[in-house]
Amino acid sequence: MKRYEVLADEIAQSIHSGVMKPGDRLPSVRQASANRAVSPSTVFEAYYLLEARGLIRARERSGYYVIDRAKPLLPEPEISSGPDGGSTSVDVSNLVFEVLESARARDVVPFGSAFPSPLLFPLQRLARSMASSVRAMDPWNTVDDLTPGNAGLRRQVALRYLADGLHVHTDEIVITNGALEALNLCLEAVARPGDCVIIESPTFYAALQALERIGLSAIEVPTHPREGIDLDALALALERHQPKACWLMTNFQNPLGSLMSDEKKKAVVEMLAAHEVPLIEDDVYGELYFGSKRPVSAKAFDTRGMVMHCSSFSKSLAPGYRIGWAAAGKFTRDVSRLKLTTTLSASAPAQAALADYLEKGGYDKHLRQLRHVLAAQQSAMIQAVVRHFPRGTKATRPAGGYFLWIELPGNVNTLQIHRQALSLGISIAPGPMFSARRAFTNCLRLNYGHPWDARAEAAITTLGQLVSASI
Numbered sequence: 001m002k003r004y005e006v007l008a009d010e011i012a013q014s015i016h017s018g019v020m021k022p023g024d025r026l027p028s029v030r031q032a033s034a035n036r037a038v039s040p041s042t043v044f045e046a047y048y049l050l051e052a053r054g055l056i057r058a059r060e061r062s063g064y065y066v067i068d069r070a071k072p073l074l075p076e077p078e079i080s081s082g083p084d085g086g087s088t089s090v091d092v093s094n095l096v097f098e099v100l101e102s103a104r105a106r107d108v109v110p111f112g113s114a115f116p117s118p119l120l121f122p123l124q125r126l127a128r129s130m131a132s133s134v135r136a137m138d139p140w141n142t143v144d145d146l147t148p149g150n151a152g153l154r155r156q157v158a159l160r161y162l163a164d165g166l167h168v169h170t171d172e173i174v175i176t177n178g179a180l181e182a183l184n185l186c187l188e189a190v191a192r193p194g195d196c197v198i199i200e201s202p203t204f205y206a207a208l209q210a211l212e213r214i215g216l217s218a219i220e221v222p223t224h225p226r227e228g229i230d231l232d233a234l235a236l237a238l239e240r241h242q243p244k245a246c247w248l249m250t251n252f253q254n255p256l257g258s259l260m261s262d263e264k265k266k267a268v269v270e271m272l273a274a275h276e277v278p279l280i281e282d283d284v285y286g287e288l289y290f291g292s293k294r295p296v297s298a299k300a301f302d303t304r305g306m307v308m309h310c311s312s313f314s315k316s317l318a319p320g321y322r323i324g325w326a327a328a329g330k331f332t333r334d335v336s337r338l339k340l341t342t343t344l345s346a347s348a349p350a351q352a353a354l355a356d357y358l359e360k361g362g363y364d365k366h367l368r369q370l371r372h373v374l375a376a377q378q379s380a381m382i383q384a385v386v387r388h389f390p391r392g393t394k395a396t397r398p399a400g401g402y403f404l405w406i407e408l409p410g411n412v413n414t415l416q417i418h419r420q421a422l423s424l425g426i427s428i429a430p431g432p433m434f435s436a437r438r439a440f441t442n443c444l445r446l447n448y449g450h451p452w453d454a455r456a457e458a459a460i461t462t463l464g465q466l467v468s469a470s471i
Helices: 003-016 029-036 040-052 095-100 122-137 151-163 178-190 205-214 230-238 262-273 329-341 348-360 363-388 414-423 452-468
Strands: 056-059 063-066 175-177 196-201 215-224 245-248 280-283 306-311 324-326 403-407 442-448
Touching: 003 040, 029 040, 040 056, 040 063, 040 363, 056 363, 095 205, 095 414, 122 348, 151 175, 151 324, 151 348, 175 178, 175 329, 178 205, 178 245, 178 306, 178 324, 178 329, 196 205, 196 230, 196 452, 205 215, 215 230, 230 262, 245 262, 262 280, 306 329, 324 329, 363 403, 363 452, 414 442, 414 452
Parallel strands: 196 215, 196 245, 245 280, 280 306
Antiparallel strands: 056 063, 175 324, 306 324, 403 442
């Protein structure tokens, strides 16, 4: 156990035992550093961890305080009814484009956005890496690295896997234009128009758009807001249909924020392998965990090369660089050929810049700071929803990522709420955009990846009023 984890556990014990009471102020970082004979960074890490656990909260220019755990928390939603198990054609793109376009304007409060604030990323440090790496770039690399990508970057990605206990060879890694291209290439490698693909319900809308574009049918499987996909329903879908792939988000699923246990991930991999169905694993939020260690991927349990693990740096480091990858297992050759015949290569300067940044270190420090900010902003948003949304509202409490899933009482139509809120300068992501069947009409997704300020608080107040008026 690391020193900051030991310190965090000691403080947590003091809180649980009542030695430190709700409202008590924790020692300043300087005081705690001196009293405990540890570095200030160790104290910061301990406080970040305690904040992520929901035990303390930072107050601007004031310090850290013990949270009053007696304050009411919203109940968490349950997926009480799911799809009927049949396959469904997909037609969601118009709705998705409508919502995404509304979230792009800077004068709109971006609760409906798919991205965290760009101000959270070390853009100046990345710019320096871009400048130095481009100056040092071997001209032949612009040709040699076309597909599957920059050798140095693929090595750094392989080292990230190794740090998480996975042995992924660099030859298995294909660099792509963001994770979305990686996911689409993996899907095209195993499915053809008219085929069926298993997805979660609700699911990431880009998965629906990918199925719609290729002409695939969706087999929607119920997914729990905390625990992930329903294994019994998955087994039934595999028996009833002959799916060509299964597309899942195992860590901090978008939109629910659910986190599958290691046991469930292992069971999913084994179940799919028994039916010879490849798993396309979308793991773009895996680095944004609030606990003490990164959750493992389903690929960690893959022994047959049937898991195509896709991720990127877009959500954790460099959103505008559009650099992702696929560790595609036995399908690597197919994915690489598709990449070669479509977009050929991701940006060579962007790949070189990220390779340089990762080689020089600092990524893990940045990630720790990013997780701290996201955990604090989640806590602030949840408390605001508690204050301003009507009785009967339910909300998830994800252990990572930057999305809340809200289930509203009564017959609230979140498509109507979306349009009303947009007229007032607030964007949200209504539930129907996450379902091929346009289900979840009383649900919405909120993004807490942007700074929490008076403008955000006022927007939640307004949303609460719109919801209350529609009940």
